[in-house]
Amino acid sequence: MYGLLMRLVIALIHTSLVRGTFSRVSLKHTHFLRNYTSLMMEKETLCEPLKKSMSEWQFSELKLLQLPLDEIKENYVRRNVQNAVFSEVSPTPLREGLKLVAYSKDALVNILDMDPSITETQEFVEFIAGARVLDSSIPLAHRYGGHQFGVWAMQLGDGRAHLLGEYINRKGEHWELQLKGSGMTPYSRSGDGRAVLRSSIREFLCSEAMYYLGIPTSRAAAVVVSRDPVERDQFYNGFPQQERAAIVLRLAPSWFRFGSLEILARQHEIETLRQLVDYIIQEHYPYIEGKNKYLRLFAEVAHKTVDLAVMWQCVGFTHGVLNTDNMSLLNVTIDYGPFGFVEAYHPRFVPNSSDGEGRYCYSKQIEVVLWNLEKLVQALSPLLEEVDRGELLEIYYSLEGYANFKLSQGFRRKLGLTKDMPGDMQLVDKLLRLMELTETDFTMVFRQLGEVSLEELVDPEATKGLWALEKLQSHKDFEDFVMAYSMRITAETELTETIRRENMARVNPRYVLRNWMAQSAIARAEKDDFSEVALLLHVLSNPYVRQEEAERNGYASPPPGWAKTIRVSCSS
Structure with a gap:
């Protein structure tokens, strides 16, 4: 009502201005009223009812379609997609015995504008399972490369993830929705495009736990499990087992990563590289302008990436797979695989049993992040003149000192x-x-x-x-x-x-997602008891406050003896 009234007033003022009947002073009133109108319209939007069914909910315009798309539309694995940032490909839905494992009320309500009652509908479960693709959705798989364990791994890409679309919520925030575990894409390499229940629960819980710890992260909205079988050799020891397939609906402002630029630079697709970097600046760093915009972008990404790594160190979080393809250009924690929180303190704590050399151990995370940022320097260099490349390196060489300062600051606060x-x-x-x-x-x-x-x-x-x-x-x-x-x-x-x-x-939190806690919830979930997943989400949503239910479950007690036998690998 307020918005309609104020739009009418603005229209009348605009008409008067055109006819020359308003003074210069009135221009200030016009500016004020326009701002007021904008605020009232935003208030009206926030008062709109939350969506209770998927038929009421839809994606916003997909701006990512401005970027080059793969000309080949067929969905088959290709080792060398060229001159493309995305491939159009639909998810392969889960079919048998679909069950909603858990959902984040905060993510649904405050990001997706969905009423929690939507989770009780079959269409919501099918949406997460990839079985209900909305008319407003254009599913995409992202092409990127990366250095894995210090070695250039060539083309990687979304091998089991589908970006369903972009959504602008009531607060004006832009979010990209992605299904993980939703089937094969042109980037699946030798994989089957699926994820299993254990890894999906870990990603769901840790994404939300990190958010409530105050650490920039992707979010997880919901997890669905099925009876669809997948075979996994969890510890790569020649003993594969059959597990159940699951899908996580995860959210981020953007899924672009260091490897998004690396693949284009490595393949000498410089115009596509320039187009992608310009898009990232325009959409996510609009305050960066001028001829030095690529330098300023690197400085922004680099310092915020260091800030993120310092935050990990300060809560004892160890990512486990800090490859360049797992480093966000929006400076959020992404791709939760074999992560872990340090328990009995050891600087060389390694949560990933696949990391035999300890490359990604706790104490080396900042060192590795700096190494990864050097690869980002190399990816941006083709866009710069020689003199600017020197300045880019100066920014890079200053990062170690910056990291030491921020680390000291972080631990000082912990004391x-x-x-x-x-x-x-x-x-x-x-x-x-x-x-x-x-x-x-x-x-x-x-x-x-x-x-x-x-x-x-x-x-x-x-x-x-x-x-x-x-x-x-x-x-x-x-x-x-x-x-x-x-x-x-x-x-x-x-x-x-x-x-x-x-x-x-x-x-200093009282509760973090320890591996034994996650494993306990996973063991129950494998028997279709999802109660501990819900309990952990509840506890980890308020990690700095003592909670009686958490205390009764031993979440702040010494880890049980069996916790030492838990192994987590890259298998998911």
Whole structure:
């Protein structure tokens, strides 16, 4: 109503301006009213009812069609697609015994404008299963390349994923919807295009967990499982087993990655490369303009990518497969495969049993990210003049110092400190060394350090039951650390005990998605009991606050003994 009224007022003012009956002063009123109209129209949009059926919901205009498409429309595997960014290809639907495993209410309501009741409809389940392709959808598979484990792997691409379309929600946000595990594409290589239930649950839960930890990430809206069989050799040891196929509906502002540019540069498709980079700037970095736009794009992506890696380090998250094709150009965490959160602290923690050399271990993540950014430099270089390439390298060489600064800043916050002072990283290193020697849990030691006063840290009675601190206290050098920590806190005259502990509670989670927790939920889900998936989603949606149900389930307790036997590989 307000929007209609204000549009009428604006129309009248515009007519008066054309006839010359308004003064210059009135132009200010016009500007104000137009802004007001825009705000009221946005308010009206936000008040629109959420969609309760897929027949009410539709995709927005697919701007990605501006980019070159594969001329071949048939869906068969090809090792060398050329002069294309996407191939048009439809999903292969799951068929047998479809069941909705879980959904994210937040993703549905606040991203997709869907009412949660939509999950009770068969058409929603079929939509996730790839069996209901909307008329407004033009499914695409993205062509990209990448360096995998340090080696150029040539053409890769969406081998089991279909981008269904773009959606602009009520808040004006742009999101791309993608099914993962939805069948073969021209980029499937030797794969079957499917994903299994265990990996789909892990991706669903970790995507949402990372979001609530405050870390930029793709989102997961829902998971559907079927009785359709797929065969997987989970640990590549010659013993394949039959598993059930599943699909995740995942969301991101964009799925473009470093490898999106690498394949075009490597194949000398420079005009297509320029077209893609210009599109990315126009759609996702519109504030970047001018002749130095490619330099500015790299600087923006590079610094935010380092920021992202530092966030991973600070919560103990280890990606597991930091290939260049898994690095987002929108600086969000994507492609959750064999990830893990550090438990008993070890800097060379490797969550991926396929990573025998530990290339992607916890302590090397920032180093690897910098290596990957060097490959992005190489991919952008063909678009630059010689003098600009030198400046591009200068930006790149400055990143290591930037990463060290941000890492120090992040861990300083984990200790409740607010000011940058000399020796801060030495204090952090002292603590991490103690944690390594005592095999103390990464998440809980930082959490529990903020749950007691400095005086109580060296009092075994005061810390009784705080299992991570008890373990840390067993080392002879623990009191030396506490003394150094106390002196550092004293150096910040405005940092009271209350403020320190409040600071730590805000940045140190009590609950993270430990592999044993995910495995427990997966074991139940394999028997069609999805209750623990739902429980974990609920708990991980509020990771910084103590929750009784989580405590009863041991989510903040020492990991069970069997947790040490869990192995996660690239198989999914």
